Amino acid sequence: MAIVRxxxxxxxxxxxxxxxxxxxxxxxxxPLHRGEQPGAGTWAPAVDIFETAGEIVLKAEVPGIAxxxxxxxxxxxxxxxxxxxxxxxxxxxENYHRVERAYGAFHRSFTLPDSVDPEKVRATLAxxxxxxRLGKREQAKPKQIQVKVN
Numbered sequence: 001m002a003i004v005r006x007x008x009x010x011x012x013x014x015x016x017x018x019x020x021x022x023x024x025x026x027x028x029x030x031p032l033h034r035g036e037q038p039g040a041g042t043w044a045p046a047v048d049i050f051e052t053a054g055e056i057v058l059k060a061e062v063p064g065i066a067x068x069x070x071x072x073x074x075x076x077x078x079x080x081x082x083x084x085x086x087x088x089x090x091x092x093x094e095n096y097h098r099v100e101r102a103y104g105a106f107h108r109s110f111t112l113p114d115s116v117d118p119e120k121v122r123a124t125l126a127x128x129x130x131x132x133r134l135g136k137r138e139q140a141k142p143k144q145i146q147v148k149v150n
Contacts, residue, residue, distance in 0.1 A: 043102030045081070045130075049110070056116060056134040060108070063128030064101075072123040072132055079110045079121075079132065115139070 045060040060081060062070060070083040087103045112134065120135025 043085075043104060044106050044108055047108065054136055055120070056113075056136070058110070058132040058134070060130040060132075061128060062125070062130050065125075065128075067125045070125060070130060072121075072130070074112070074116075074118045074121050074134075077112050077114075077116075079112055079134070081108045081130070081132075082106070 045062050047058055047060045049056065049058045051057070058079070062083060062085075065083055065085050069085070070081070073080045073082070082105070084105045085101075085103050115136045116134045117137045121132065122135075123130065123132045125131075
C-alpha cells in the first residue's frame with residue numbers, strides 16, 4: 001500500500017512566505033549586510049489631520065528630529081513636509097542588536113482645499129510632534145432673504 005501525503009495549505013503558505021522573504025532579502029539585503037547605516041532609507045511620519053471652524057490642523061510624528069531638520073512649505077495649493085532623521089553615530093554599527101526605527105529623508109505632500117489661506121499657515125514643533133495650522137479664508141456668510149407676503 002502506498003503512503004499518501006495530505007495537502008496542508010497552511011504549510012504551503014508558510015513555505016511561500018519564507019521563499020518570498022529570502023528573495024527580498026537577497027535582492028535588497030538587510031541594512032547591516034548592505035554596508036549602509038542601519039535603518040537608512042525613506043520613511044514617512046504618521047499624520048493626523050482634522051478641521052475646526054477656523055482652520056485645518058495637521059499633526060505629524062517626527063520624534064528625534066530638530067526644528068532645523070524640518071521644512072514646511074505651501075506652494076500652489078500643496079502642503080509639503082520634508083526632513084531627515086540622521087542615524088546616531090555614537091554607537092558602532094556592529095554593536096547594535098536590533099534597529100527598528102527608520103532613518104533617512106522623508107517627504108509628504110498634501111493637496112489643500114481652496115478654503116485654506118496660504119498666508120495663514122503656522123508650524124510648531126514640540127515633544128516630537130510637528131503641528132501645522134492652516135487658517136481658512138474668510139467665507140461669505142449666507143445671506144438671509146426675508147419672504148414678504150402680499
